[in-house]
Amino acid sequence: RSFLLTAGPSSALVNNVRQRQERTVYTESQQKVLEGCFQEDQYPNYDKRLNLAETLGLKEQQLQVWFKNRRAKLARVRRLQQQPQRVPGRRGRGARAAPLVPAAFAPVPGSPEFPQGRGSWISPQPGPWGVLPAAEAKIYSLPRTWGGPECGTQESLKAAPCPGPGPIPAPIPGPAQIPGPIPGPAPILDPMSGPLSGWIPGPIPAPISGPGPVPDPVLGGALMPGPGSLPTLAPGALWPQSQYASNLSPDSQLFPDFTELLPLLDPFEESSLSTMTSQYKEEDGSVDKNHSSPRSLLDL
DNA sequence: CAGCTAACCTATTCACAGT
DNA sequence: ACTGTGAATAGGTTAGCTG
Numbered sequence: 279r280s281f282l283l284t285a286g287p288s289s290a291l292v293n294n295v296r297q298r299q300e301r302t303v304y305t306e307s308q309q310k311v312l313e314g315c316f317q318e319d320q321y322p323n324y325d326k327r328l329n330l331a332e333t334l335g336l337k338e339q340q341l342q343v344w345f346k347n348r349r350a351k352l353a354r355v356r357r358l359q360q361q362p363q364r365v366p367g368r369r370g371r372g373a374r375a376a377p378l379v380p381a382a383f384a385p386v387p388g389s390p391e392f393p394q395g396r397g398s399w400i401s402p403q404p405g406p407w408g409v410l411p412a413a414e415a416k417i418y419s420l421p422r423t424w425g426g427p428e429c430g431t432q433e434s435l436k437a438a439p440c441p442g443p444g445p446i447p448a449p450i451p452g453p454a455q456i457p458g459p460i461p462g463p464a465p466i467l468d469p470m471s472g473p474l475s476g477w478i479p480g481p482i483p484a485p486i487s488g489p490g491p492v493p494d495p496v497l498g499g500a501l502m503p504g505p506g507s508l509p510t511l512a513p514g515a516l517w518p519q520s521q522y523a524s525n526l527s528p529d530s531q532l533f534p535d536f537t538e539l540l541p542l543l544d545p546f547e548e549s550s551l552s553t554m555t556s557q558y559k560e561e562d563g564s565v566d567k568n569h570s571s572p573r574s575l576l577d578l
Numbered sequence: 579c580a581g582c583t584a585a586c587c588t589a590t591t592c593a594c595a596g597t
Numbered sequence: 598a599c600t601g602t603g604a605a606t607a608g609g610t611t612a613g614c615t616g
Contacts, residue, residue, distance in 0.1 A: 298585065298586075298611085298612080298613095299584085299585060299586085300584095300585095300613090301583085301584050301585070301612075301613050301614075302584065302585085303584090303613090303614075304583095304584085321605090321606085339585095340584080340585090342605090343584060343585060343586085344583095344584075346605095346606075346607080347583060347584065347585085348583095349606085349607080350583095350607075350608075350609090351582090351583080353607080353608090
């Protein structure tokens with residue numbers, strides 16, 4: 279196939295032929311950390327990926343691929359469960375705004391992790407992301423201009439103590455206050471990590487023996503939370519538990535067609551949803567002033 | 579050999595700058 | 598308003614690894 283000639287920048291050029299990058303075998307601990315981060319945020323921005331990549335001893339691009347594949351896997355599982363989760367016909371950047379989470383529990387517009395435009399949303403500090411060090415500047419990661427208090431995660435990211443997310447605040451008001459019955463999440467098991475409900479990077483297991491080609495900088499690293507420092511979500515427990523509702527119970531991500539809930543969100547349409555603006559441009563840090571107009575949820 | 583999944587390709591969508 | 602560019606993402610594919 280042509281990819282041998284046109285493969286991306288991650289592949290090496292040998293004899294004018296792009297070689298497919300060698301398949302990486304992630305260690306168990308790496309996968310667990312990644313999985314935990316995925317439960318926190320399915321769409322980590324560049325800084326998060328970079329932080330995590332450095333912590334795990336991987337490349338940022340590898341993490342980009344991993345999250346992409348992980349989302350694809352989740353979507354595939356949902357399709358098998360006949361649980362459409364987004365408006366058909368939307369792909370690319372706009373498509374991600376139809377979150378892989380229940381609409382009723384999706385990030386509240388204006389909350390730090392609601393999509394802030396330009397392909398990123400800000401995640402809450404508690405959780406795996408919060409334990410990561412701040413990213414170092416890169417050529418294409420210029421200093422940011424933060425759009426406001428809700429965007430001010432960089433400071434706290436730097437200040438975040440390494441192990442553990444710290445105390446998790448009470449669930450935000452929202453889901454429980456939305457009138458009408460909310461169908462419960464389907465109890466679907468994740469084939470990779472067992473019941474999804476429960477995994478938040480807790481104690482990282484001992485290094486697995488075997489032919490793990492990748493050294494495991496995680497173990498003993500700063501990312502490792504102390505034993506029990508990250509609570510495990512009990513199945514059916516109240517969630518979200520993160521400050522801004524991204525600490526989704528994995529089960530909840532296998533939610534029936536959220537579009538059924540759209541009418542319930544109408545009251546927000548002109549108010550909260552109008553804050554679905556992009557004040558943060560991921561790559562160059564500029565403020566996006568073109569997103570001040572209200573956008574409908576379906577448009578996302 | 580089947581299943582899983584990292585790596586990759588392609589299309590889509592959006593933000594933004596330049597004209 | 599229109600166009601070009603860059604970036605993020607989804608869908609799909611290829612191929613390596615493992616049971």
